[in-house]
Amino acid sequence: MNRRADGTSHGPxxxxxxxxxxxxxxxxxxxxxxxxxxxxxxxxxGEGEATVRALRGVSLTVERGDYVAIMGASxxxxxxxxxxxxxxDVPTTGTYLLGGVDVGVLDEVRLARVRNRRIGFVxxxxxxxxxxxxxxxxxxxxxxxxxxxxxxRLRALAALGLVGLSDRVGHQPNELxxxxxxxxxxxxxxxxxPTLLLADEPTGALDSTSTGDVLAIFDRLSLSGRTIVVITHxxxxxxxxxxxxxxxxxxxxxxxxxxxxxxxxxxxxxxPPTEAMSER
Amino acid sequence: MNALEIxxxxxxxxxANKMRxxxxxxGILIGVAAVILLVAVGQGSSDAIKQRIQSLGANTLTVSxxxxxxxxxxxxxxxxxxxxxxxxxxxxxxxxxxxxxxxxNAPSIKSVSPVVTSSSATTTYEGASHAISQxxxxxxxxxxxxxxPVASGSYFTNQDVTGVRKVVVIGKTVADELFGxxxxxxxxxxxxxxxxxxxxxxxxxxxTGGQDADDVAVAPLPAVQQSLTGYGSLGSxxxxxxxxxxxxxxxxxxxxILDQRHDITGNATADYRIxxxxxxxxxxxxxxxxxxxxxxxxxxxSLLVGGIGITNIMLVTxxxxxxxxxxRKAIGAPRGAILGQFLIEATLLSLVGGLLGVGVAVAGxxxxxxxxxxxxxxxxxxxxxxxxxxxxxxxxxxxANRAAKLRPIExxxxx
Numbered sequence: 001m002n003r004r005a006d007g008t009s010h011g012p013x014x015x016x017x018x019x020x021x022x023x024x025x026x027x028x029x030x031x032x033x034x035x036x037x038x039x040x041x042x043x044x045x046g047e048g049e050a051t052v053r054a055l056r057g058v059s060l061t062v063e064r065g066d067y068v069a070i071m072g073a074s075x076x077x078x079x080x081x082x083x084x085x086x087x088x089d090v091p092t093t094g095t096y097l098l099g100g101v102d103v104g105v106l107d108e109v110r111l112a113r114v115r116n117r118r119i120g121f122v123x124x125x126x127x128x129x130x131x132x133x134x135x136x137x138x139x140x141x142x143x144x145x146x147x148x149x150x151x152x153r154l155r156a157l158a159a160l161g162l163v164g165l166s167d168r169v170g171h172q173p174n175e176l177x178x179x180x181x182x183x184x185x186x187x188x189x190x191x192x193x194p195t196l197l198l199a200d201e202p203t204g205a206l207d208s209t210s211t212g213d214v215l216a217i218f219d220r221l222s223l224s225g226r227t228i229v230v231i232t233h234x235x236x237x238x239x240x241x242x243x244x245x246x247x248x249x250x251x252x253x254x255x256x257x258x259x260x261x262x263x264x265x266x267x268x269x270x271x272p273p274t275e276a277m278s279e280r
Numbered sequence: 281m282n283a284l285e286i287x288x289x290x291x292x293x294x295x296a297n298k299m300r301x302x303x304x305x306x307g308i309l310i311g312v313a314a315v316i317l318l319v320a321v322g323q324g325s326s327d328a329i330k331q332r333i334q335s336l337g338a339n340t341l342t343v344s345x346x347x348x349x350x351x352x353x354x355x356x357x358x359x360x361x362x363x364x365x366x367x368x369x370x371x372x373x374x375x376x377x378x379x380x381x382x383x384x385n386a387p388s389i390k391s392v393s394p395v396v397t398s399s400s401a402t403t404t405y406e407g408a409s410h411a412i413s414q415x416x417x418x419x420x421x422x423x424x425x426x427x428x429p430v431a432s433g434s435y436f437t438n439q440d441v442t443g444v445r446k447v448v449v450i451g452k453t454v455a456d457e458l459f460g461x462x463x464x465x466x467x468x469x470x471x472x473x474x475x476x477x478x479x480x481x482x483x484x485x486x487x488t489g490g491q492d493a494d495d496v497a498v499a500p501l502p503a504v505q506q507s508l509t510g511y512g513s514l515g516s517x518x519x520x521x522x523x524x525x526x527x528x529x530x531x532x533x534x535x536x537i538l539d540q541r542h543d544i545t546g547n548a549t550a551d552y553r554i555x556x557x558x559x560x561x562x563x564x565x566x567x568x569x570x571x572x573x574x575x576x577x578x579x580x581x582s583l584l585v586g587g588i589g590i591t592n593i594m595l596v597t598x599x600x601x602x603x604x605x606x607x608r609k610a611i612g613a614p615r616g617a618i619l620g621q622f623l624i625e626a627t628l629l630s631l632v633g634g635l636l637g638v639g640v641a642v643a644g645x646x647x648x649x650x651x652x653x654x655x656x657x658x659x660x661x662x663x664x665x666x667x668x669x670x671x672x673x674x675x676x677x678x679x680a681n682r683a684a685k686l687r688p689i690e691x692x693x694x695x
Contacts, residue, residue, distance in 0.1 A: 086610070112614045114612075121611060127606075127610075128607075130604070132292070145612065
């Protein structure tokens with residue numbers, strides 16, 4: 001990935017999503033470069049007496065293939081950290097390299113391109129676009145990335161198959177359950193073969209069955225070599241990660257590894273695949 | 281991400297709220313239709329007035345006596361002002377007409393027809409009776425100068441004039457009233473007790489300004505003077521210029537001759553006035569032009585209001601879809617794509633509304649509006665459509681910019 005140091009040329013020619021292992025395998029070959037390299041990042045909101053120091057110097061390195069859970073109470077700065085990792089916000093000081101590219105110096109157009117091609121977002125409230133079919137929602141990042149219609153459709157269908165929703169491609173978000181909507185959102189995040197899958201409380205709005213489905217998908221993605229960062233305050237979710245980082249008052253207070261980077265996630269295979277999954 | 285793709289997003293956005301889109305389009309539709317239709321009505325009435333003036337005769341000037349102060353104005357010569365000392369007013373005479381016709385220094389004048397008129401002349405034919413509203417006594421050149429061809433029979437001739445023969449050319453209304461289905465040519469009618477032979481029937485010319493132009497009889501000048509009006513002064517002199525561009529020159533020539541004959545010098549007020557058909561037409565064209573512009577301006581205001589309607593609805597749409605904009609930005613939509621989507625939405629609203637407006641205007645122009653048959657001016661369609669698209673771009677740019685400038689984190693947090 002470091003041969004594409006400009007951070008923008010990760011074009012539609014990138015490996016197809018249905019060969020998920022390809023991306024990691026290819027990257028592993030020349031992959032001393034960490035996916036995330038955050039150094040002394042601070043974030044200050046407001047001025048004068050109203051100043052809020054959301055991050056007070058965070059340094060974090062995430063290797064390729066890792067599965068990291070970032071935990072913390074509300075106000076600990078985890079949402080700010082997630083915004084910075086997701087290129088939705090820029091740090092006040094410090095550097096942030098995503099796949100070897102310094103994101104802090106990019107302009108708005110380049111940031112949009114980085115978000116489009118290098119990061120897959122999964123939000124707590126799904127954030128699917130209403131009145132668009134599941135397929136159209138999954139195709140959307142590819143459309144903004146300039147992928148041709150035929151290839152787009154193929155890749156979107158593959159991504160939806162991966163999350164077990166091949167039979168729901170024509171449904172609009174309001175015709176899907178919460179769990180199904182979140183799986184569509186995961187498919188949308190995966191469809192561009194991003195460097196990083198970034199999930200913000202992905203199970204916060206789901207019941208236990210759907211939570212299980214989504215976490216099983218994350219386990220399988222991690223198993224196939226994808227880099228995942230999950231922001232959560234639930235211990236059940238964090239238990240699936242290979243590494244747990246705890247934030248408090250804008251600083252990292254705990255960094256615990258639960259499984260090796262190149263091994264399987266700790267709870268993979270503990271739970272039998274759901275019906276939807278086995279259909280694939 | 282190409283333009284087609286963005287357009288598809290825009291269409292999807294519009295169809296998501298059909299009622300709202302249709303109502304917004306309605307504003308533009310009404311504006312565009314009003315502009316096109318009102319300009320067409322203005323053009324139609326202008327055309328109608330021009331046609332009426334032309335039917336009075338081409339390139340003609342009418343000289344008439346002016347005893348009152350008169351009213352100056354375009355198309356009128358003399359009579360105005362009233363400031364200077366006034367010579368004894370004299371009526372126009374046959375000698376005046378002859379002087380204009382025979383003068384060697386009037387190269388712009390083609391023909392001169394002295395005219396006397398008698399109104400409400402009771403006419404009978406074998407028991408049928410009709411009061412002709414205007415009996416005209418003149419020379420044969422009058423027919424050409426006033427643009428009155430005959431439908432059947434012929435004009436009277438110069439021999440008829442010099443021989444003081446009692447022959448007459450009657451209008452369509454007179455022929456219908458007295459003869460019904462009979463052919464009037466060759467029959468004798470009694471006008472105020474004097475027998476005239478009908479030699480021709482004028483072609484129908486329609487009514488002008490409430491007066492029936494076909495309720496008329498034209499006879500040789502001496503015959504009418506002898507039997508109806510007496511040998512007093514002339515009612516008017518109809519002068520035909522050699523060409524449309526020569527009317528002003530002809531007017532100057534007439535003025536020179538008559539001023540000399542009537543002893544009008546310096547700033548004395550003339551005792552005659554000249555009605556110039558060409559300059560009258562110019563004036564009327566100018567006036568109807570102003571009228572059309574006024575109508576178009578009123579219609580343009582409704583187009584502007586329609587445009588503000590677009591801004592309003594697009595602002596609501598952007599606010600309502602803030603979260604969607606945030607999602608699109610988070611998954612990598614560039615600013616241009618968001619800007620384009622909302623700009624195309626606004627432009628589509630105005631373009632579709634404008635096209636429908638053109639349709640409504642074209643359909644509406646088939647009907648007579650307030651007694652005027654509208655005449656569509658092609659430029660008004662192009663202009664109204666162009667302006668409506670420009671309005672979409674202009675009034676849509678503010679909301680679209682607002683959408684494009686939204687920061688993704690804030691947009692995503694929006695509930």
